[in-house]
Amino acid sequence: MLTLAAGAGSWALARRMRRVLGSGVWSAHPAVSVRSMRSTEAVVLRSPAGDELWPLEVAALRHRYEPLRPGPDGIMWWCGDPAKGGVLAPPGGGALLWTRPIKHRRARQRIVEQAERAGVLGRAIPAQPQERHEPDPHEPDRHVRGPVPEPVLAPAPPVSLVRPPESDTSGAPTYARLAAHAGRQAVPATGKRAERPPRAEADVREVAWWRVRSLRRVAGTGRLLGALVLCLATLGAVLLRLDGGSLMKLFFLAIVGLAALGYSGYQLVARGLPWVRAMHRAARSPVPVPRRYVLLHDPQDGVPVLVLFPADAEGHDRPEGLLPLLPPGTAKHPRRGLPPEPTGAVELRGWRDSSADGRSVVVPFFEGRALWPAEPYRPAAGAGSAALLARLAPPQEPLLAPPGEPRGA
Numbered sequence: 001m002l003t004l005a006a007g008a009g010s011w012a013l014a015r016r017m018r019r020v021l022g023s024g025v026w027s028a029h030p031a032v033s034v035r036s037m038r039s040t041e042a043v044v045l046r047s048p049a050g051d052e053l054w055p056l057e058v059a060a061l062r063h064r065y066e067p068l069r070p071g072p073d074g075i076m077w078w079c080g081d082p083a084k085g086g087v088l089a090p091p092g093g094g095a096l097l098w099t100r101p102i103k104h105r106r107a108r109q110r111i112v113e114q115a116e117r118a119g120v121l122g123r124a125i126p127a128q129p130q131e132r133h134e135p136d137p138h139e140p141d142r143h144v145r146g147p148v149p150e151p152v153l154a155p156a157p158p159v160s161l162v163r164p165p166e167s168d169t170s171g172a173p174t175y176a177r178l179a180a181h182a183g184r185q186a187v188p189a190t191g192k193r194a195e196r197p198p199r200a201e202a203d204v205r206e207v208a209w210w211r212v213r214s215l216r217r218v219a220g221t222g223r224l225l226g227a228l229v230l231c232l233a234t235l236g237a238v239l240l241r242l243d244g245g246s247l248m249k250l251f252f253l254a255i256v257g258l259a260a261l262g263y264s265g266y267q268l269v270a271r272g273l274p275w276v277r278a279m280h281r282a283a284r285s286p287v288p289v290p291r292r293y294v295l296l297h298d299p300q301d302g303v304p305v306l307v308l309f310p311a312d313a314e315g316h317d318r319p320e321g322l323l324p325l326l327p328p329g330t331a332k333h334p335r336r337g338l339p340p341e342p343t344g345a346v347e348l349r350g351w352r353d354s355s356a357d358g359r360s361v362v363v364p365f366f367e368g369r370a371l372w373p374a375e376p377y378r379p380a381a382g383a384g385s386a387a388l389l390a391r392l393a394p395p396q397e398p399l400l401a402p403p404g405e406p407r408g409a
Contacts, residue, residue, distance in 0.1 A: 013059075013098055017087050024079045028091065028394065029054075030123040031076040032115040033069045042102060043070065043088065044115035045078055048125050054082040055111045056099035074185075074299065075126050075394050090299040091126075092391040123184075126394045173380075173389045176315035178294045178307055181393040182342035185297060204370055209280040214372060218279075218326065219272035220264060227260035282350030283363040283370055289348040291320070293364070295339055296392040303327070303374060304338055305392060306346065306364060322385055323364060324374040339366050346371075 029045040034055075041058040070076055078099075080086015085100040102108045201213045209215045216222065234254045238247065294307040306323045328337030339346075350362035359376035378385050 017096060017098055020080045020085075020087055024081075024086070026077045026079050026089075026129045028075055028126040028128055029078055030120050030125070031070040031074045032118045032120045033074070034111045034114045042111050043076065043099065044111060044120060045076065045082075046120050046123070046125075048128060051121055053112050053115055053120065055102045055108045055115070056082070056085075056088070057102050058088070059098045059100055069302075070299070076299075077129065090391075091129075091394050092300065092387070094300045173307075173319060173393065174315060175292070175294065175309050175313045175317045175319075178296065178319070178393050179343045182294045182296050186295075186342045204280060204283045209276055212280075214328065214370075215276050215280065218372060219276045220268045221272075223264040224261070224268050227257060227264050230257040231261055278353040278361045279363055279372060281352050282361045283365075285349040285352060287349075288365065291346055291348055291364075293339070293344060293346050294319075295342050298324070298388075298392060300391065302334070304335070305388070306371070307389070307392070308346075308348070311345070319380045319389070321380050322378040322388060323362060324378075325364075326372045326374045328371065337369075338371070350377075 027048055029048060031046075032044045034042045034044060041060070043056055043058060045054045045056065046052070047054065075091050077089045077091055078086055079089075080099075083101060085098065088097045088099050089095065102111065199213075202211045204212045204215065209219075210221075231254065234250055234257050237250050238254070290311040292309045292311055292313045294309070296305050296307060297303070298305055304325045304327060306325060307319045308321045308323060309317055309319055325338075327334035329335055344366070346364040346366050348362050348364055351360045353361045355361070355376045357376075359378065359382070361373070362377040363373060364371045378388070380389075
């Protein structure tokens with residue numbers, strides 16, 4: 001019964017989200033994530049038309065909302081009515097979340113005050129993904145009789161998700177613009193555990209890959225050993241000649257253990273080992289290439305991305321490439337181990353191996369410590385790089401008035 005009730009609720013929510021998406025348009029908003037006293041996940045959106053703030057409660061489990069949580073300079077897409085509810089999504093699309101207005105007046109006031117302290121009113125309004133077209137009331141359609149129709153909501157061309165409008169001159173991904181965005185996006189470390197550096201590990205340039213703890217984790221050796229221990233423990237229990245009922249349970253446990261062992265072994269051989277060996281060879285390259293970096297975070301899944309520039313980059317220089325990274329920290333503190341500053345210098349080693357699509361395997365080093373990439377090096381002029389840059393730092397519309405003052409004053 002509980003499963004049927006949950007399924008019916010999910011079906012009803014999906015229908016409601018589909019109805020809202022079919023009748024509305026997407027708009028981009030500066031967003032602040034707030035966690036109330038009741039551990040309710042809430043997000044505050046700033047209206048693109050002024051300084052009005054919309055406190056909304058996220059109707060989703062925490063594991064679905066956590067990868068989409070907006071950062072200090074977060075931007076979220078919204079479709080709906082702030083008085084009734086609507087759909088929330090990361091810039092550029094992705095997972096959809098249902099949000100509803102917070103009913104209690106005191107809770108709304110407290111959450112709005114927290115958002116104001118976080119500086120949501122001082123942020124620039126992002127470029128809108130969809131535009132509102134209104135017909136001229138002085139030139140009605142000759143073929144339509146009766147009153148003038150309501151304004152028509154029409155989506156902008158898909159290219160506007162990657163390329164800013166012609167009137168937006170601040171959309172170029174220059175070093176100055178991306179560095180400013182990374183500075184607003186940086187999260188200061190709080191607490192002793194968050195400030196503690198990651199544990200030291202063996203230098204990958206001097207030892208074999210299996211002696212480096214982070215490379216063993218990337219390869220998946222921990223999962224393989226866990227499945228092997230489960231199989232051995234089940235075999236030992238069977239050899240103790242337990243009664244028939246326990247043997248049946250152990251039989252199913254053995255099936256699960258063998259399936260986990262086969263899957264983890266396949267992942268290790270087919271994916272983990274080739275990628276780890278390629279990174280190990282890249283890290284042992286003798287000649288480092290100095291580059292400047294800008295550290296940004298993908299709003300869709302929170303993956304850190306190094307945007308790389310020439311070593312002597314200045315304000316108007318364009319990026320040379322992008323390198324998504326594997327979060328070096330723990331599940332609770334995924335950013336631990338990343339460079340503490342949003343901009344700085346790194347050394348790139350690699351260019352020995354290439355992926356199937358021709359991209360090179362490159363490993364960046366920061367202060368002598370390797371930052372392991374999640375995928376091969378992406379040239380800035382390559383396929384998909386423009387869309388990733390637009391998602392990392394969406395085009396901003398300049399503030400028309402100081403924070404707190406009405407626009408056009």
